Amino acid sequence: MKTTGNTIFITGGSAGIGLAIAKKLNAAGNKIIINGRNEERLEKALLELDGAAAIKGDWADTSERIRIANELKNNYPDVNIIINNAGAAFGYLLSEETNAVEKAQIEMNINYFAIIHFNELMIPHLLQKEESAIINISSLAVYGSHKFLPTYGATKAALHSYTVALRYTYEEQKNLQVYEVYPPLTNTEFSSYIGGENGIPPSEVADELLNGLENNQFDVPVGETKIYAAAISEAMSKITPEANHS
Template identity: 65%
Template sequence: MKTSGNTVFISGGSAGIGLAIAKKLSAAGNKIIINGRNEERLQTALKELDNAVAIQGDLSIEADRIHIAEELKTKYPNVNIIVNNAGAAFMNDLADCNDAAEKAYQEINTNYISVIHFTSLLTQQLLQQKEAAIINISSIAVFRSNKYLPTYSASKAALHSYTQGLRDTFAENEKLGVYEVYPPLVNTQFSAEIGGANGIPPSEVADELFVSLEKNQFEVPVGDSKQIHALLNPITEQVPH
């Protein structure tokens, strides 16, 4: 896929991985539209980008998803890449019966249900472009959960399964590519609670995605995810689909 001259929408684009991707694609000559919940953070992020605008809104809320999609269709009809990056994650002790389900609900809504709905709202617009891409940011956690992030891992595993199905759905459409990015632990404010300071820089995720776009490589393992992906992907590809 071409890596310049695109119009790119990035959810969660005011910080972390989303901002790193925005910077990488902005520097390559793309029009960037970043989204986030906090207007002040969005405006701060815009100062680090060229040829970029922001749309404030919370994609975990259905009304906001619809509003943002309509604004993109009206004001930015040339959008041909969407990056579903906004996410929610909580340390969730399943032995604590007080709020485990509530945390899980927020994660599955933001990381899975919201992505499906928002993507469906923009699919027809993407299909009208000469070349388009849907990029879902999943996680190394899709391969193995743990006691610290069990419900987050489950929500990302659901996103992974959906992404595979979406890719199969449009497999015969040469104009639309469906990408999945598997970051390991990344050093962002988002991951600070789970030791993110020990993770890779978000720019590494952006660099790997950029190379994969150039190669039309729809599976994008990053860092520690590469070894796991190399072992498991050949096996899962043998499953009938």
């Protein structure tokens, strides 16, 4: 995948991992469009990006996603890379929480259903491009849950399963590539309540993504996640092709 001269849309691009990715890809010579709900944070982020633009909107709302997609296609027709980075996570104990189902619904909507919907809105446009990509920002949580994030891991596992299916769906159409990035604990405001200050810098996630794009590495584990990815890869290598496709 080319890493310069793209027009890239990033949800949740005003802070944290999204902003780090925006900075990295902007510095590499790409036009960046960021999305977020908070206008002040968007304006602040734009000051750190050369020639970037912003589309304010609530990613969790169906009608807003439709509006954002239409604005992208109409005002930024060169957009050829979508980075689904916006996410939601609630930290709590199931033994103490009485509204776990509501929290799980919010997480699943933003981390899973919203991505499926937005991709459906944008894929016809992306397929018209000579080269395009969908990049889903997943998580180390794909590989297991945590009692303080009891429903978040399930949403990322669902996203992973969908991403694999999406990749298989378009693997013969070489102009649309599907990537998945797996950050571990990262030092952002988003993860501050679960000890994010002990995590890796968000710039490391951005560095690994750029490297993945340069090398057409569709699964991009980051930091600690590489240990899990290597173990799974080794296990899968021992499975026969027949079993792998069953």
